[in-house]
Amino acid sequence: MRICLISNLYPPNVLGGAEVSVKKVSEELAKRGHEVIVITTPFGENNVETINGVKIYQVKPLNLYEIYHHPNQSMFIKPLWHIIDLWNPFNEKNIRKILKSENPDIVHVHNFKGLSLSSFAPAKSLGIPLVFTAHDYSLICMRANLLNSSGEICKNPSSLCKIYNQIQKYLVKNKVDLLISPSEFVINKLKSEGLFKDVKSKKIPLGIDFKSKEKIEKDYSLINILYVGNLGEHKGVHFLLKAFKNINNRNIRLDIVGKGLYREKLELMSENDNRIKFYDFLEGEELIKMYRNANLTVVPSIWYDNSPMVIYESFSCRTPVIGSRIGGIPELIEDGFNGFLFEAGNVNELQQLLENLIDSPEILKKLEQGTYETVQKYTIDKHIKRLEKEYQKLVK
Template sequence: MKICLISNLYPPCILGGAEVVVEKVAENLAIKGHEVVVITTSYDEETVETVNSVKVYRVNPLNVYKVCDHPKKHSFMKPIWHTIDLWNIQAYKILKSILERENPDIVHIHNFKGFSLSAFQVVKKLNLPLVFTAHDYSLICMRANLLNSSGNICDTPSALCSVYNKIQKNLVDNKPDVVIAPSKFVINKLKSEGLFENIETVKVPLGIGIEDKKEDKDYVTIDILYVGALSEHKGVHILINAFKNLKYENITLHIVGKGNDEYKFKQIAKGDKRIVFHGFKTGSDLINFYKNANINVVPSIWYDNSPMVIYESLMCGTPVIGSRIGGIPELIENGYNGFLFEAGNAGELEKILESVIENPSKLKELENGALKSVQKYSMENHINKLIEIYESLILAN
C-alpha cells in the first residue's frame, strides 16, 4: 500500500505526544514494506526529504504564525490564527497538489490544526479513503483540551466557542470513513457533541516497543516520577502538594519535563530537597527515569486521552498512579498495574503514596502486573490493526 499520513507536526518539531506517535507509525509501516508519505508543516524552509524510509513533505500554509510557535504566542493572536485555520484555501491547494502527485491508496489524518479542516475536504474531493485519529478534543474545543481560561474543565462553552465548534462540525462531519481514538472516552465525548454519529469509530490503543525483561529496582529509596508538560492542567501541583505532606526521608520526587508553569511548580516545591526538577528529557535518558522509578504518577485534572507516559512506564515495569479521569482508567487496573485516585484530590493521592512506600512487596506485585498489562499494547499489534483498517477501506473503495 501507499499510505499518506497528514500531521501538523512531525519530529524534530515536537510539542506533544501525537507527533511522536505519527513518526513511530510511519516508520513501522515502512519497515513492513509499505510506501509511506508524511505531509507536515515546516518551521523553516519548505523541503521534501526521506527520513528512515519515510518521504516527508514539510510545507508552510499561510497564517499569522507557524504551528510550532502556537504555545508561546499572545492570547489575542490565537483567535485570529484559529479563524484563518478553520478553512485555509492555501493549505487546500498545497495538500491537493501533493496528494495528486503522490496518489496514495489511503490517507490518514492525525492532528490537523495548521492545515485547517480543508484537509478533510481535499481528501474526499480526490475520492481517497480517509481515516482520522482524534488525539485530542480539537473538533469540540479551540484549546483542544476542554479547559476554560481559568484552567478548569469547561462544561458550558461560550457563545463564540459554540459558533466555532458548529462551523467545525459542519466542515468535518461525515468526511472520514473511519474515526480512531486511543481511548473510548474520546470517542464518546466527540459523539456526545453530535460528531461522527453515522461513521464507524474504533478504539485503537497506542503502540509501544515491549521490553524483554524488567530492570531490578532498588527499594532503599522510593523514587516517585512525574513525566510530562509542566502545565497546571497536568496536575503537577496536586502531586507536589501530596508529596510534601509525606514525612519519609527515603523518598524522592523526580519531575521530568518543561512548560509554562515550571516556575510556579518550583515555588510550590521550594524548601523540600526531596523534590528534583530534571528538565526535558528524551530517548534513553527518559527511559532510564522510567526504569529506575518505583512508581510513576499521572495526576491530570483534564480529560487526558491515552497518555503515552503510561504506556512507557508500564513497558519498563513501573506501575502508575493515575487520576480517574478521561482515558486514564482504561489503562490502569486498580491494584494490578497501579492505582487510581479522584482527579485533583491530593489527600487521596497522598494516602496511596504512603501505602506503596510502606509496602515495597506490593510494589513488586504491581511491577509484574505492569509488564503483563502492557503486552497487548505492542507496536506490532497497533500497526497490524491499522493495516487491517486501511485494507478494508481500500477494498470497499
C-alpha cells in the same frame, strides 16, 4: 499500500505525545514495506526529505505563526490565529497538490491544528479513503482540552466557542470514513457532541516498542516517583507537588521531566525541598533510564486525558502508574494490578496512595508484574497490525 499521514507536528518539533506516535507508526509502516508519506509543518531546512524510509513534506502554513509556537503566543493573538486556521485554502491547495502527485491508497489525519480543517478536504474530493485519529478534543474545544479559563472542566461554553465549534462540525461533516482513537472515552465524547454519528469508529490503543523480557531490578531503599509530560496546568502537576510535599519522608524523591508554561510556577512551589528535581524534555535512552529507575509514575491530569503514552512507556519499564480517574486513563490502569486510580485533583487521596506504596515494597513488586502482563497487549506490532487491517478494509 501507499499511505499518507497528515500531522500538524513531527519530531523534532514536539509539543505532545501525538507527534511522537505518528513518527513511530510512520517508520514502522515503512519497515513493513509500505510506501509512507507524511505531510506536516516545517521542522527543517528542506521542503521534502526522506528520513528512515518516510518521505516527509513540510508545508508552511499561511497564518500568523506556526503551530509549534502556539503555546507561547499572546491570548489576544490566539483567537485570530484560530479563525484563520478554521479553513486555510492555501494549505488545502498544497495538500491537494501533494496527494495528486503521490496518489496514496489511504490518507490518515492526526492532529490538524496549524494545517486547518481544510486538510480533510483534498482526500474526499480525490476519492481517497480518509481515516482520522482523535488525540484530543480540538473539534469541540478551541483549547483542545475541554477546560475553561479557570482550569476546570468546561460545562457551559461561551457563545463564541459554540459558534466556533458549530463551524468546525460543519467543515468536517462527511469528510471522514473511519474515526480512530486510543480510548473509547474520546470516541463517545465526540459522538455525544454530534460528531461522526454515522461514521464507523474503532478504538486502537497506542503501541509501544517493547522487546525486553528481562526482569528490571528495582531499588526500594529510596522510593523514586516520576512525572513525565507537558508542564501545563491541565496536567495537574501542582496537585502532585502538594501531595508529595505533605509527605514527611526523606527516603523519597520526585523527578519531574518536561517543559511547559507552568514550569516556573511549579519550580516556585517546590522551593526548599531538595527531594524534588526538574529535568528538561528527555527522549530515547535518557527517558527510558528515568522510567527504569523509578518505582512509581504519576499521571495527575485534571483534563479528560485521552490515552497517555507516558502510561504505556512506564509499563514497558515495569513501573506501576498512579493516575487520575478521568478520561481514558482508567482504560489503561487497573486498580491493584498495574497501578492505582484517584479522584482528579484530590490531593489527600493521592497523598494517601503514595504513602501506602512508599511503605509497602511488596505491593510495588506485585504491581510491577502486572505492568509487564499489561504491556504485552500494547506492542507496536499489534498496533500496526490493527491499523493495516482497517486500512485494507477501506481500500477494498
